[in-house]
Amino acid sequence: MEYIDNIPIYLQIKDILYRKIISNEYELGSQLPSVRQLAVQFSANSNTVQKALKEMTEEDVIIPQRGKGNYVTEDDAIVNKLKDHIVTEMFDTTYDKLHSLNMNDTEITNSFSEYVKQREDNHE
Amino acid sequence: MSKVLEINNLRYKKNNKLILNNINLDLETGKIIGLLGANGAGKTTLMRLIAGVNSRTSGKITVSGVDSKAAIKSCVSMTYSLKSFKSLAGGGWSKRSDRVKDVIKFYLEVYPDFSLEKYQQMAKFLTIDNNQKIEALSTGGQEKLMIALTLARQVSLYLLDEPLNGVDIMTRKKIIKSIIQWKSDDSTIIISSHYVTEIASLLDDVVIIKDQTVNQVISVEEIQTKYRLGVEDYYEKIYEGGLKDE
Numbered sequence: 001m002e003y004i005d006n007i008p009i010y011l012q013i014k015d016i017l018y019r020k021i022i023s024n025e026y027e028l029g030s031q032l033p034s035v036r037q038l039a040v041q042f043s044a045n046s047n048t049v050q051k052a053l054k055e056m057t058e059e060d061v062i063i064p065q066r067g068k069g070n071y072v073t074e075d076d077a078i079v080n081k082l083k084d085h086i087v088t089e090m091f092d093t094t095y096d097k098l099h100s101l102n103m104n105d106t107e108i109t110n111s112f113s114e115y116v117k118q119r120e121d122n123h124e
Numbered sequence: 125m126s127k128v129l130e131i132n133n134l135r136y137k138k139n140n141k142l143i144l145n146n147i148n149l150d151l152e153t154g155k156i157i158g159l160l161g162a163n164g165a166g167k168t169t170l171m172r173l174i175a176g177v178n179s180r181t182s183g184k185i186t187v188s189g190v191d192s193k194a195a196i197k198s199c200v201s202m203t204y205s206l207k208s209f210k211s212l213a214g215g216g217w218s219k220r221s222d223r224v225k226d227v228i229k230f231y232l233e234v235y236p237d238f239s240l241e242k243y244q245q246m247a248k249f250l251t252i253d254n255n256q257k258i259e260a261l262s263t264g265g266q267e268k269l270m271i272a273l274t275l276a277r278q279v280s281l282y283l284l285d286e287p288l289n290g291v292d293i294m295t296r297k298k299i300i301k302s303i304i305q306w307k308s309d310d311s312t313i314i315i316s317s318h319y320v321t322e323i324a325s326l327l328d329d330v331v332i333i334k335d336q337t338v339n340q341v342i343s344v345e346e347i348q349t350k351y352r353l354g355v356e357d358y359y360e361k362i363y364e365g366g367l368k369d370e
Contacts, residue, residue, distance in 0.1 A: 043326070044326065045304070046309070
């Protein structure tokens, strides 16, 4: 695992797990690996993984079941909200960066459409 | 949370030279602690004092509530250089005791808390060949064996002294994973390493040794949130002459 060294690791782990849930690698209602398995997978301290899971529980994205571990919520509204949140975050950074290049909203929209079109062409 | 280690006013002199002075340190059970300090700062010495291998000049060390040197030895498991087995075996490897399995036998005889089952699990994960000759082991091979032997003892405190030194990156990653996999929740690990960034994700807290004493104890998360630094940058700033509080 490569971490950004000045951002708390539990936040980075939470982010990775959220992306896996959004991309359906961890499906709605499915069981997450155990804390120990996640810790080994992420090369991180178990306490750190626990902390990430605790916040995910508080945000209702996962549900702990006594003695059985953690399960992804079955409520797709929660996951969709999560997705919107992450997408907005990504757009925030990009939008701010483009703005700082003195681009106005129309230019940003146009250049993004142009970009998507180019990517599609490259795919064909 | 209960304390696994308490050190009060520890002082250590060697040949009349002060090595460690005024060491005070309390550690809670269950954590993984990074012990950081420049070469010669006294990290190994501190570990050896905790393990009861070296004798302190003055002060008090308590591990899991016990403070006699003999009792502490059964609560602490520390990595040693495999070369020290050579002297334990009587000055040289005899033909009958020069293989990995002979060192395992030694551990089984000397430490009643040594779990062969746990060792074998780790040996499998780390691909250690128990039939190999000790002298034929690479540095990485020696460190893997030492980690497996040390963690296979079932104690409350583990001291891992530079377990990644001279080890290639793939093996370093494997050793880190094995520490996570086989650390029981109620045990505590103190680890010293120059690969600060590589072990940062493993650590709860760091203890920084500077100027013969504990300069500070701080959680990795606090370094990241309060100072917005990585552990290595923070550690370097401390050594360069301190960091102003916000």
